[in-house]
Amino acid sequence: xxxKKSDNRVKILGVRVDSTSITEVLKRILQxxxxxxxxxxxxxxxxxxxxxxxxxxxxxxxNSADILLPDGVGLILAAKILGKPLNGRVAGADLVGELLKxxxxxxxxxxxxxxxxxxxxxxxxxxxILRQKYPGAKIACLEETPKWERGKWDIIFACQGMGExxxxxxxxxxxxxxxxxxxxxxxxDYLTGFAPRAPLFIRKIYFEWLFRLLIQPWRWRRQLKLLxxxxxVLKNRG
Numbered sequence: 001x002x003x004k005k006s007d008n009r010v011k012i013l014g015v016r017v018d019s020t021s022i023t024e025v026l027k028r029i030l031q032x033x034x035x036x037x038x039x040x041x042x043x044x045x046x047x048x049x050x051x052x053x054x055x056x057x058x059x060x061x062x063n064s065a066d067i068l069l070p071d072g073v074g075l076i077l078a079a080k081i082l083g084k085p086l087n088g089r090v091a092g093a094d095l096v097g098e099l100l101k102x103x104x105x106x107x108x109x110x111x112x113x114x115x116x117x118x119x120x121x122x123x124x125x126x127x128x129i130l131r132q133k134y135p136g137a138k139i140a141c142l143e144e145t146p147k148w149e150r151g152k153w154d155i156i157f158a159c160q161g162m163g164e165x166x167x168x169x170x171x172x173x174x175x176x177x178x179x180x181x182x183x184x185x186x187x188x189d190y191l192t193g194f195a196p197r198a199p200l201f202i203r204k205i206y207f208e209w210l211f212r213l214l215i216q217p218w219r220w221r222r223q224l225k226l227l228x229x230x231x232x233v234l235k236n237r238g
Contacts, residue, residue, distance in 0.1 A: 010084040013049045013232055015062050017070050017079070019086035022098055025067065029099075032066070033154075033179045040065045040169060041182045043092035045072030046229035048162055053232060061166045069095065073208075074226050078233045091208075096187040099155055099180065100130070103137035111153045111178070113142040113168065114160030115188055122194070129192040149175050157184040 008019050020028075032039045042065045044052075052059035062068060069090045070076060079086045103110050112130075116122035120143075127141045142148045142156075149172075156178045158165035165183040173181060189195035 008087050010079050010082060010086060012075060012078050012082065013053045013236060014059055015044065015049055015052055017068050017075060019070060019088055020090065021088060022090045022094055025090055025095060026098060026102065029180055038173065038178060039067065039180045040173065041067045041069065041180065042166055043069045043071035043183065046074035047225040050225050050229050050232065051162060058163060061170055064170065074229055081233055082237055092185060093187040093190050096157065096182065096184050097191055100134050100137060103155060104134035105136060107136055107138065108154035109152060110137050110139045111142045111148065111151065111156040112139065112188065113156065113158050114165060115141065126188060126192045126194065153178040155180045157182055157188065159184045159188060161185060
């Protein structure tokens with residue numbers, strides 16, 4: 001059983017956010033899998049919470065998850081503003097990598113949906129790279145798998161992006177006897193070389209957002225969401 005002492009929880013803009021170490025998250029997942037329980041994991045960042053504030057349906061979807069991990073320095077800052085600092089951050093990309101390592105060790109079935117925004121050649125190449133990197137896992141693209149709903153998946157990564165991937169998981173949750181459903185966004189892109197990730201030392205000081213902005217300047221509009229997010233937190237902290 002995972003240790004609750006390693007966890008803490010804070011509500012930010014009406015969304016419950018958990019904080020724990022990646023070791024504890026994996027323990028919890030394995031325990032729930034052993035008990036035959038499904039586990040839904042979302043990894044919201046400030047943009048998610050702004051969208052949830054403006055769209056109640058998305059707030060409801062986020063709060064339905066079994067585990068909600070803060071993915072972004074903005075949530076760490078918000079928790080401090082609220083006087084309830086989080087113990088730590090488990091980035092979605094790190095968790096995806098660790099789950100694939102587990103799948104590789106245990107021979108798990110892994111399904112991927114929505115990768116590479118529907119670009120068929122790219123998503124096929126991505127699956128090929130993942131199979132080479134994790135040969136012990138049975139990895140498949142759901143769009144390329146006939147009658148995939150009948151499969152016995154241990155993990156399903158939904159990669160359609162904010163909102164769409166969470167909606168897809170909720171819609172399909174009861175159709176598939178999967179162990180873990182995770183809204184993965186672009187995490188697989190980092191693991192397969194489709195997108196560069198910030199060096200570890202930059203991630204440790206919470207400046208991954210700046211690295212992304214430097215290599216993808218078009219993201220500046222998205223960064224404005226962080227300012228709106230902090231403004232909303234300050235306005236609604238009481």
